Amino acid sequence: MDKPKIERAIRDILEAIGEDPDREGLKDTPKRIARMYEEIFLGLEADPKEHLDIYFQDEKHEELVLVKDISFYSSCEHHLVPFYGKAHVGYIPKDGKLTGLSKLARVVDTIAKRPQLQERLTSMIADTIVEKLQPHGVIVVVEAEHMCMTMRGVKKPGAKTLTSVVRGVFQKDAKARAEAMALIDFGR
Ligand SMILES: Nc1nc2c(ncn2[C@@H]2O[C@H](COP(=O)(O)OP(=O)(O)OP(=O)(O)O)[C@@H](O)[C@H]2O)c(=O)[nH]1
Numbered sequence: 001m002d003k004p005k006i007e008r009a010i011r012d013i014l015e016a017i018g019e020d021p022d023r024e025g026l027k028d029t030p031k032r033i034a035r036m037y038e039e040i041f042l043g044l045e046a047d048p049k050e051h052l053d054i055y056f057q058d059e060k061h062e063e064l065v066l067v068k069d070i071s072f073y074s075s076c077e078h079h080l081v082p083f084y085g086k087a088h089v090g091y092i093p094k095d096g097k098l099t100g101l102s103k104l105a106r107v108v109d110t111i112a113k114r115p116q117l118q119e120r121l122t123s124m125i126a127d128t129i130v131e132k133l134q135p136h137g138v139i140v141v142v143e144a145e146h147m148c149m150t151m152r153g154v155k156k157p158g159a160k161t162l163t164s165v166v167r168g169v170f171q172k173d174a175k176a177r178a179e180a181m182a183l184i185d186f187g188r
């Protein structure tokens with residue numbers, strides 16, 4: 001990431017809005033924002049598949065594994081303001097290709113830390129798991145609040161956007177889909 005370029009750009013923006021980028025409170029802001037961008041856009045420099053170590057296990061578990069309420073923060077690519085919420089990620093492993101539970105959350109983080117669309121975030125999580133683990137099926141549900149819809153524009157705080165993607169058996173099997181959705185709803 002080109003941090004000096006980000007710093008110059010932020011300085012320009014501060015000037016363009018009529019601020020003095022050299023005043024005490026702002027003088028370190030371009031540097032700070034460059035550091036912050038490096039953190040919140042970390043996923044641009046990473047391949048989410050790298051997280052999905054496969055653990056081959058003797059005991060074959062070919063039933064649903066679902067990690068729900070994985071919190072994430074992402075950036076809306078239209079306005080570069082945050083959208084954030086929870087991702088629920090389930091898969092049915094095949095041929096003993098299991099991964100670590102935390103690895104599913106790492107995939108979510110890597111894909112979230114880019115300028116993003118909620119729809120693309122959702123389908124990329126599913127497709128990454130399909131590619132690497134070749135499971136019987138994958139289901140991903142994402143619920144998020146978009147700051148571009150709350151702090152500005154249409155101003156609807158509390159509005160939630162839900163997106164879901166299913167792959168493999170979940171596409172054909174309504175019962176499997178209903179079971180996963182019931183687990184995601186469980187305890188609410
Ligand atoms: N589909 C989709 N739309 C998004 C996402 N994040 C933000 N948006 C929308 O992107 C659209 C951009 O619309 P524009 O009309 O180009 O921008 P705008 O004038 O700022 O729009 P308003 O937000 O309606 O004021 C808005 O409707 C946003 O709500 C997302 O993850 N997925």
Ligand SMILES: [Zn+2]
Nearest residue numbers: 076078079148
């Ligand atoms: Zn937006």
